[in-house]
Amino acid sequence: MRLSRYFLPVLKENPAEAQIVSHRYMLRAGMIKQQAAGIYSWLPLGLRVLRRIEQIVHEEQVRAGHIPLLMPTLQPADLWRESGRYDDYGQEMLRIKDRHERDMLYGPTNEEMITDIFRSHVSSYKDLPLTLYHIQWKFRDELRPRFGVMRGREFLMKDGYNFDVDRDSALHAYNRHMVSYLRTYERMGLTAIPMRAASGPIGGDNTHEFLVLANTGESEVFYDDRVTGLKLGARAVDYDDRAQVEGICGEFTTLYARTDETHDPALFETVPEAHRKVGRGIEVGQIFYFGTKYSDAMGATVVTRDGSRVPVEMGSHGIGVSRLLGAIIEASHDDKGIIWPEGVTPFPVGIVNLKQGDGAADAACAALEKALLARGLEPLYDDRDERAGAKFATMDLIGLPWRITVGPRGLANGVVELTSRRTGASEELSPEAAVERIAAIYAEHP
Numbered sequence: 001m002r003l004s005r006y007f008l009p010v011l012k013e014n015p016a017e018a019q020i021v022s023h024r025y026m027l028r029a030g031m032i033k034q035q036a037a038g039i040y041s042w043l044p045l046g047l048r049v050l051r052r053i054e055q056i057v058h059e060e061q062v063r064a065g066h067i068p069l070l071m072p073t074l075q076p077a078d079l080w081r082e083s084g085r086y087d088d089y090g091q092e093m094l095r096i097k098d099r100h101e102r103d104m105l106y107g108p109t110n111e112e113m114i115t116d117i118f119r120s121h122v123s124s125y126k127d128l129p130l131t132l133y134h135i136q137w138k139f140r141d142e143l144r145p146r147f148g149v150m151r152g153r154e155f156l157m158k159d160g161y162n163f164d165v166d167r168d169s170a171l172h173a174y175n176r177h178m179v180s181y182l183r184t185y186e187r188m189g190l191t192a193i194p195m196r197a198a199s200g201p202i203g204g205d206n207t208h209e210f211l212v213l214a215n216t217g218e219s220e221v222f223y224d225d226r227v228t229g230l231k232l233g234a235r236a237v238d239y240d241d242r243a244q245v246e247g248i249c250g251e252f253t254t255l256y257a258r259t260d261e262t263h264d265p266a267l268f269e270t271v272p273e274a275h276r277k278v279g280r281g282i283e284v285g286q287i288f289y290f291g292t293k294y295s296d297a298m299g300a301t302v303v304t305r306d307g308s309r310v311p312v313e314m315g316s317h318g319i320g321v322s323r324l325l326g327a328i329i330e331a332s333h334d335d336k337g338i339i340w341p342e343g344v345t346p347f348p349v350g351i352v353n354l355k356q357g358d359g360a361a362d363a364a365c366a367a368l369e370k371a372l373l374a375r376g377l378e379p380l381y382d383d384r385d386e387r388a389g390a391k392f393a394t395m396d397l398i399g400l401p402w403r404i405t406v407g408p409r410g411l412a413n414g415v416v417e418l419t420s421r422r423t424g425a426s427e428e429l430s431p432e433a434a435v436e437r438i439a440a441i442y443a444e445h446p
């Protein structure tokens with residue numbers, strides 16, 4: 001992509017309404033535009049990151065054996081009357097009437113609708129286990145929408161729902177989600193700690209939230225700081241292996257880590273003092289096991305192996321897809337701008353032409369662009385007729401992890417400069433070697 005033809009409306013000034021760094025940088029980098037409180041347009045650069053995050057979420061869900069579908073944003077109120085939540089949900093639910101005066105709502109979550117799909121089509125244990133998920137916009141009329149996409153009213157969520165014949169199988173689904181989420185967040189360059197939580201309006205008593213530590217987080221967290229060193233890494237996971245998956249969950253949930261809702265001061269005291277930490281965190285996901293709460297209320301039953309009919313066991317599992325952009329920026333930035341982890345960056349590399357209009361520099365940039373594209377790596381080429389300083393400032397603000405700088409002086413010696421946004425370290429190398437290096441870096445971040 002050539003910057004001269006792109007739509008990247010960067011702001012020079014700090015927007016007054018943004019209280020936290022991620023919101024400020026998302027506005028300044030031309031990623032989002034607010035259209036109403038808690039409701040945003042996703043401008044091209046923001047959309048590219050959102051799509052990367054969605055892609056990683058999809059890949060890890062499919063790897064865990066979960067199946068995508070797509071449910072609508074608008075739902076009939078009658079489904080929610082069946083579960084009793086139409087009245088319970090209160091003012092957070094946006095209620096709408098259609099032209100026939102039928103009560104509708106903009107879905108804040110989809111437990112009822114997925115249970116309705118299930119009961120219409122599945123009636124035997126032979127079709128289980130089954131986990132269906134989608135990535136879809138939600139609406140919650142939050143009392144205090146704030147911090148940009150972090151607490152929006154309209155926001156993008158991955159929500160998945162498991163259906164199992166018995167409790168053991170449903171707990172395996174719960175564990176499978178925990179492990180797939182750990183991998184998902186790691187691929188985005190995040191450390192997200194599973195913490196025992198409270199279930200709120202979703203229900204059930206077995207639930208974990210995933211928290212990214214950040215001073216600007218909305219939740220107070222209490223933890224043994226050794227949890228921050230745990231990594232799933234590249235280990236092979238067999239999602240059908242109940243013992244292995246349960247073992248990994250044990251590894252990540254044994255050390256003390258809780259939100260203020262479930263904090264147990266006496267138990268916390270047993271953590272060695274040097275490891276006892278209190279901080280703040282951003283909730284980027286939550287998983288729930290709630291058994292038969294919805295299947296009982298809505299009559300979703302299956303025939304078991306012995307011929308009896310039982311309500312299906314369920315859980316639901318969510319990732320805050322749009323919130324993740326804010327969380328990643330909170331975790332990865334400096335005073336010049338965003339620093340995208342390779343896994344989610346909108347473009348893998350930027351090309352800065354120090355002397356637009358110089359024949360050799362223009363040709364070298366075009367050749368680099370072509371060579372990178374041939375490797376499936378689309379660069380953002382700053383081909384504007386601007387000062388070098390302005391080009392660097394834009395690149396630093398939008399946070400591409402790598403930059404190739406091309407100028408007549410280097411080219412005379414056969415070199416370009418490759419710079420890491422994270423460390424600021426630069427090295428000179430031939431254009432071909434720079435392409436190889438970028439390709440090698442991204443081979444580790446499919």
Ligand code: P5A
Nearest residue numbers: 109151152155159283284285286316317318320323
């Ligand atoms: C699980 C999936 C649920 O709704 N039902 C379906 C369950 N869980 S949840 O914890 O309420 O939401 C899941 C994740 O969505 C993100 N989230 C938000 N993101 C941006 N703005 C909001 N207002 C908002 N509310 C929830 C969080 O990351 C949460 O973990």
